[in-house]
Amino acid sequence: MSVPVLTFFNNKGGVGKTSLVYHLAWMYADMGVSVLAADLDPQANLTSMFLEDERVENIWDGDQGTDSSANTIFQCVEPLMRVGDLQPPNLQPIESQLGESRLSLLPGDLALAGFEDILSSEWPNALGSSELYRSFRILTAFSTIMQMGAEAMGATVILADVGPNLGAINRSALIATDYVVVPLGADLFSLQGLRNLGPTLRTWRQDWQKRRVNWDKPAFALPKGDMKPIGYVVQQHSIRLSRPVKAYDKWVNRMPRVYAENLLDKTQGPYPTTPDDDENSLATVKHYRSLVPMAQEARKPIFKLKPADGAIGGHAGAAVDAQRDFLQLARTIGERSFSSLR
Numbered sequence: 001m002s003v004p005v006l007t008f009f010n011n012k013g014g015v016g017k018t019s020l021v022y023h024l025a026w027m028y029a030d031m032g033v034s035v036l037a038a039d040l041d042p043q044a045n046l047t048s049m050f051l052e053d054e055r056v057e058n059i060w061d062g063d064q065g066t067d068s069s070a071n072t073i074f075q076c077v078e079p080l081m082r083v084g085d086l087q088p089p090n091l092q093p094i095e096s097q098l099g100e101s102r103l104s105l106l107p108g109d110l111a112l113a114g115f116e117d118i119l120s121s122e123w124p125n126a127l128g129s130s131e132l133y134r135s136f137r138i139l140t141a142f143s144t145i146m147q148m149g150a151e152a153m154g155a156t157v158i159l160a161d162v163g164p165n166l167g168a169i170n171r172s173a174l175i176a177t178d179y180v181v182v183p184l185g186a187d188l189f190s191l192q193g194l195r196n197l198g199p200t201l202r203t204w205r206q207d208w209q210k211r212r213v214n215w216d217k218p219a220f221a222l223p224k225g226d227m228k229p230i231g232y233v234v235q236q237h238s239i240r241l242s243r244p245v246k247a248y249d250k251w252v253n254r255m256p257r258v259y260a261e262n263l264l265d266k267t268q269g270p271y272p273t274t275p276d277d278d279e280n281s282l283a284t285v286k287h288y289r290s291l292v293p294m295a296q297e298a299r300k301p302i303f304k305l306k307p308a309d310g311a312i313g314g315h316a317g318a319a320v321d322a323q324r325d326f327l328q329l330a331r332t333i334g335e336r337s338f339s340s341l342r
């Protein structure tokens with residue numbers, strides 16, 4: 001059995017994908033669910049949230065690896081760009097309890113952008129009749145590497161962070177994905193993003209199925225590529241403060257319909273008129289304001305900030321509220337995905 005992969009995806013940038021993966025990864029670890037956080041975005045922002053620059057530099061320079069493992073997602077796939085096979089990942093432990101890693105990171109790499117071309121060129125080849133092994137090995141590399149990492153650490157779930165685009169790297173990340181969570185900002189661009197995202201996921205899913213059936217006797221396990229949308233998360237931070245509340249409501253209240261139509265193919269109404277009444281709305285994440293730089297500085301999730309980190313007075317209360325909100329979100333996402341499988 002493969003470990004379920006949840007990917008946080010929207011081709012609109014800056015909607016809080018990386019922050020969500022970071023906070024939920026910590027929250028699941030706190031809940032006793034072992035998590036592999038995978039940074040599949042060539043911007044590597046998730047990696048820089050988890051790790052100090054010096055540690056990132058060592059990892060990128062390959063100082064920490066053993067002969068048979070690679071430190072970043074790019075180092076894992078890099079031999080595929082020559083004649084070699086992929087390498088198992090050398091995960092970075094973030095938190096352990098009683099000697100067992102509860103939270104580990106598969107580090108990202110700016111060099112991953114260099115893998116995009118080969119993913120594009122192998123996509124049509126997987127429909128051909130020769131060299132199928134190599135094509136599928138490349139197209140499913142992210143899946144294989146994440147599953148190897150999850151097995152090595154005994155993870156229950158994999159949370160993947162991806163960049164804001166619909167390119168070949170993300171197509172391979174989505175092939176590896178069982179469940180998709182869509183973070184949304186309250187603006188025209190986020191809603192427009194949904195109109196591209198829904199049809200793109202459908203096409204990727206169908207195109208992957210065609211390829212899977214083209215290989216009668218796969219030589220290794222191929223991911224199913226379900227990429228099932230389990231809901232959206234409304235991000236309050238992506239609204240400019242000067243905008244009136246009415247403008248916020250206008251965009252937010254369109255989300256239930258645009259999500260249902262584009263992600264779930266529900267073209268018949270009626271639709272809920274606000275996310276509060278919509279079962280597809282997983283949560284509304286608050287604007288955490290000055291807690292955000294405080295958490296970045298302390299390299300902690302917002303809900304772990306302590307007075308020593310500067311979280312005093314109202315900030316301390318906000319950190320406690322964040323703990324409650326993220327716990328609720330983690331439970332809701334779990335119920336709709338990996339924990340429903342148990």
Ligand SMILES: Nc1ncnc2c1ncn2[C@@H]1O[C@H](COP(=O)(O)OP(=O)(O)OP(=O)(O)O)[C@@H](O)[C@H]1O
Nearest residue numbers: 013014015016017018019164237286287288289292
């Ligand atoms: N709840 C929040 N409150 C306040 N600021 C937030 C919140 N969530 C995220 N941010 C800030 O918004 C910015 C974008 O967030 P983030 O990097 O998580 O988005 P993203 O969707 O991953 O972006 P990209 O598309 O570039 O990968 C960051 O500066 C982050 O600190």
Ligand SMILES: [Mg+2]
Nearest residue numbers: 017018041045
């Ligand atoms: Mg990001």
